[in-house]
Amino acid sequence: MPDFLKSVLSLFNAPYGEILLQGCLLTTWLTVFSFVLAVMLGTCLAMLRVSGNSFCERVVAAYVSYQQNVPMLVHILLWYFGVSNVLPIFMQDTLNYFGSEFIYPAIAIGLCMAAYYSEDIRSGLRAIPHGQHEASRSLGLSYLKSMRYVVIPQALRMCAPPFINHTVLLFKNTSLAMAVGAAEMTYAVRDIENQTFLTFQAYSIATLFYLVVSLALMALGSYVAHRTRIPTR
Amino acid sequence: MFEIIANNWQQLLVGQYPQGALGGLALTMILSVLGLIIAFPLSVVLAFCRISPYKVLNIPATILVYVVRGLPLVMLVFWSYFLVPVLVGQSVSGFTALICTLVIYEAAYLSEVVRAGIQSIPEGQVEAARSLGMSYRKTMLKVVLPQALYNMVPSLISQFVSLIKETSIGYVISVQEITFSANQINTQLLTKPFEVFAILALTYYILCFCLTQFAKWAERRTTQKRLGLRSPKGGELNDPVLESQ
Numbered sequence: 001m002p003d004f005l006k007s008v009l010s011l012f013n014a015p016y017g018e019i020l021l022q023g024c025l026l027t028t029w030l031t032v033f034s035f036v037l038a039v040m041l042g043t044c045l046a047m048l049r050v051s052g053n054s055f056c057e058r059v060v061a062a063y064v065s066y067q068q069n070v071p072m073l074v075h076i077l078l079w080y081f082g083v084s085n086v087l088p089i090f091m092q093d094t095l096n097y098f099g100s101e102f103i104y105p106a107i108a109i110g111l112c113m114a115a116y117y118s119e120d121i122r123s124g125l126r127a128i129p130h131g132q133h134e135a136s137r138s139l140g141l142s143y144l145k146s147m148r149y150v151v152i153p154q155a156l157r158m159c160a161p162p163f164i165n166h167t168v169l170l171f172k173n174t175s176l177a178m179a180v181g182a183a184e185m186t187y188a189v190r191d192i193e194n195q196t197f198l199t200f201q202a203y204s205i206a207t208l209f210y211l212v213v214s215l216a217l218m219a220l221g222s223y224v225a226h227r228t229r230i231p232t233r
Numbered sequence: 234m235f236e237i238i239a240n241n242w243q244q245l246l247v248g249q250y251p252q253g254a255l256g257g258l259a260l261t262m263i264l265s266v267l268g269l270i271i272a273f274p275l276s277v278v279l280a281f282c283r284i285s286p287y288k289v290l291n292i293p294a295t296i297l298v299y300v301v302r303g304l305p306l307v308m309l310v311f312w313s314y315f316l317v318p319v320l321v322g323q324s325v326s327g328f329t330a331l332i333c334t335l336v337i338y339e340a341a342y343l344s345e346v347v348r349a350g351i352q353s354i355p356e357g358q359v360e361a362a363r364s365l366g367m368s369y370r371k372t373m374l375k376v377v378l379p380q381a382l383y384n385m386v387p388s389l390i391s392q393f394v395s396l397i398k399e400t401s402i403g404y405v406i407s408v409q410e411i412t413f414s415a416n417q418i419n420t421q422l423l424t425k426p427f428e429v430f431a432i433l434a435l436t437y438y439i440l441c442f443c444l445t446q447f448a449k450w451a452e453r454r455t456t457q458k459r460l461g462l463r464s465p466k467g468g469e470l471n472d473p474v475l476e477s478q
């Protein structure tokens with residue numbers, strides 16, 4: 001056992017420690033970038049979905065169903081190999097500035113998770129009875145105010161659990177970027193494994209990393225949900 | 234785009250089958266059906282371990298479920314690609330490693346579905362069965378599980394859809410399912426990556442969309458039956474409550 005620990009620790013020394021650190025950083029960046037993209041787009045999609053305009057609603061529904069019924073890996077491959085090829089040259093150059101194996105998977109993951117987030121937000125909004133809205137309007141609140149003070153605070157609480165689950169899913173899915181050569185955590189440990197043949201030790205490090213972050217996200221989510229819940233009698 | 238389909242449909246459908254190993258869409262389907270068939274009984278066992286009051290069963294099952302939920306599928310694939318040969322004592326194909334991964338992953342997720350299904354059966358049913366003198370095992374097998382499983386059919390179909398999507402991970406360990414086939418076609422053609430991967434995405438979309446719609450239909454049906462709006466023979470009954478709304 002001490003030997004095992006020693007060999008695990010040896011992977012944190014140069015030059016492997018640096019590879020691990022880079023992998024950890026890239027996973028974080030992928031997560032942050034696609035999370036921000038997904039939340040922003042998801043919110044817009046959810047707004048359009050409940051806007052009442054039937055054309056918008058249909059377009060959003062089609063988008064969501066496309067994103068949810070195609071595997072994440074295929075999205076990433078389509079963006080990395082396909083879309084990168086048909087974009088105009090100046091856009092290719094702009095995106096390649098960030099590194100093509102980072103930016104295309106990040107966009108693909110962000111666009112896909114946006115569909116999931118928009119569904120979460122929509123079901124949260126739908127779970128609030130219409131009477132709440134009507135009551136606040138008849139008390140003299142404007143549309144925006146009744147949204148701001150009555151509907152959205154409740155809806156956010158309703159959609160918290162699926163939102164957290166999907167954030168964990170987003171974090172885990174960043175590992176798929178290794179398929180197109182992004183040097184994130186999974187790619188990094190594969191790299192180290194190829195160089196040192198310490199398979200068990202290298203995978204253990206990555207496993208621990210993913211487990212700790214995922215469980216921390218779940219714990220944080222349930223803590224926030226618990227703290228902000230509406231007390232019931 | 235149609236030209237690509239016309240020239241390569243065989244490879245997308247069955248891989249290099251008559252000359253080589255079976256692959257393509259056929260392999261994707263085999264992987265997902267086999268995965269579900271093996272994972273389902275395991276998930277029922279896991280679910281019973283999770284609701285069992287015995288810590289010996291409860292704690293390991295809970296740990297397993299949380300570990301699988303916290304790990305990316307890619308990581309699990311690499312683990313089983315590395316560990317299964319060590320456990321079996323001989324080298325295994327990518328297919329076997331992938332099946333093992335999918336079974337473990339899906340069993341953990343399905344066990345949560347089964348657990349929710351079992352716990353959604355009213356407590357009164359269990360109490361009634363127990364007071365009629367049935368043992369715990371008999372209560373579960375004859376009263377709770379039949380009802381729970383029937384209510385679970387829609388979620389089972391959606392889990393099957395996610396299983397189909399998860400088989401695409403075979404690409405990273407060179408299992409020749411449809412994503413891998415599409416990539417092969419792409420490397421042969423070289424100049425049309427967008428078209429090839431769009432075809433791949435569309436294939437997955439059509440397959441999974443049909444199954445999702447089927448799951449929604451099944452959901453409506455089981456809900457109706459649960460609320461007693463549908464007679465056992467299938468005809469719709471009139472429901473005064475719903476009609477008045």
